Amino acid sequence: MAIRTRSRWRPQQDGQFARQLGWKKGPSGKRIQPKFRLGTDLKEAKRRECMLTDLWEHIEQRSDAGAAVWPAEALDIAKQIARDGRGTIERQEGEYCKDYAYRGIFSSAKAIGRFSCPLSRACAAE
Secondary structure (H helix, E strand, O other), X not given: OOOOOOOOOOOOOOOOOEEEOOOEEOOOOOEEOOEEEOOOOHHHHHHXXXXXXXXXXXXXXXXXXXOOOOOHHHHHHHHHHHHHOOOEOOOOOOOOHHHHHHHHHHOOXXXXXXXXXXXXXXXXXX
């Protein structure tokens, strides 16, 4: 699915640049577009939008049936990218280091190579 490109950028009333990208399932089960607030700096907002677009295109390419929707973990990463320009995958409580590393390496976000997956000090002990 084509992504609309923006030729003019205008900040919202709160001074933040925003972008609606991709689709997620809403509370009623219908598809809705999530809104990403990309910050107040135009150059940084454009950089974050580029990262989000790359991630969304990757998700669309891997979508099996019909219209793509944000997987929960990828949407969390996308929200982190919009907020601070980088995405990380958090280690879940009780998760073994190998499982955490596997999830980080093979998640949809990691597959496009723009995201960090820091290993915690606890992994070194395992």
